[in-house]
Amino acid sequence: MPRPDILALPLPEGSEPQASLIDLAADAYRSQWPDAELTVFTDNDVEFLFDANPGVDRTVLAVGSPRTPVEPRDVSYQRGYPLTDRSVRRLDRGHFVPYTGGGGFGPNLFAQDTALNRGWSKEGREYRAFERRAVSAADALMFAFPTYIDTSSFPAFIQLGLMPRTRRETRTFRNRYDEEALCGQDRLTVELWGATDHQVGGLGEETVSVFLRKELGAQIITMSDAGMERTDGRQDLDIVAWLGDTLIAYEVKTTFTSRRAGTLNHAGNLHRPRLRRTKIGSRQASQPYAADRLGDIIDITADYAGIDVQVVVVDFELMALQFFNVDDAGRRLSAASPVMPCREAAEVALRRILDHRGYL
Secondary structure, X not given: OOOOOOOOOOOOOOOOHHHHHHHHHHHHHHHHOOOOOEEEEEEOOEEEEEEOOOOOOEEEEEEEOOOOOOOOOOHHHHHHOOOOOOOOOOXXXXXXXXXXXXXXXXXXEEEEEHHHHHOOEHHHHHHHHHHHHHHHOOOOEEEEEEEOOOOOOOXXXXXXXXXXXXXXXXXXXXXXXXXXXXXXXXXXHHHHHOOEHHHHHHHHHHHHHHHHHHHHOOEEEEEOOOOOOOOOEOOOOOEEEEEOOEEEXXXXXXXXXXXXXXXXXXXXXXXXXXXXXXXXXXXXXXHHHHHOOOOOOOOOOOOOOOOEEEEEEEEOOOOEEEEEEEOOOOOOEEEOOOOEEOHHHHHHHHHHHHHHHOOO
């Protein structure tokens, strides 16, 4: 199902913008839902276009000028708003017009993806930034136009629009991640844009595991859980594996939302990550750090002389990864491999995670 854009065409010349937006939204909505029973009303200084068809009862458009809230947030009312059971991802009770911009409750509430609402994902950060621009804009008109792909009140997408006096800005954001809502888009890209930093990191670890097995023929001994069930051992190092006759501990560093994601350094390598210092004073990927976590796997007493440790950088903007050697103190990294493509491994890793729990 296509995603309608009510600002795809210019507003009629000389028209009142708010009334024109309502007309455009009504036409776009009726083209998909011809049995709609549309009505217009105002609540809390926001004008709503609403489908009152029995069994549907959902907001089609919310439009108004953001202002400072005049009443405290009604927490008990908001908590009582019913959420759908159609999503395996966590949901919030979101606002079409943000509460900070004077948006109320009732028709202004909808089931919203938590990562989008709270700015926890890459797309969520852009959503929150858009809301902040709308709230801070003087004498601007803001609208929220949800796209529905079934008869539920759970929108698949939300088009936000901001219309100050001299320009207009619009952006459509994803709110659903089920198969019906993919609309022909690539699953891996969709999931990454909606993922929290923790989920991106977990996908990075799973991607390296797949790459080590399939591309390098490694035997995985242990992995951190990354939210997955493991039949092998579990510990605090990301991956421990046999590569040929060598036992190697791997620390995985994944980037997708940082400013350096999608770029190479002057030497043509992925950017080397900073290895954090732990509570006991050692740095990540250092020999003391590794030894402190390997006691259940190997004998670190007597003749133990250390273990090979590598850092694997995964850049999901470039869909590439690179291995780095690290010195015993965990301070200096040097490239141990060229930059290598990892999309295929990432797609396999994503399928594994989705098959296990239904969401990234």
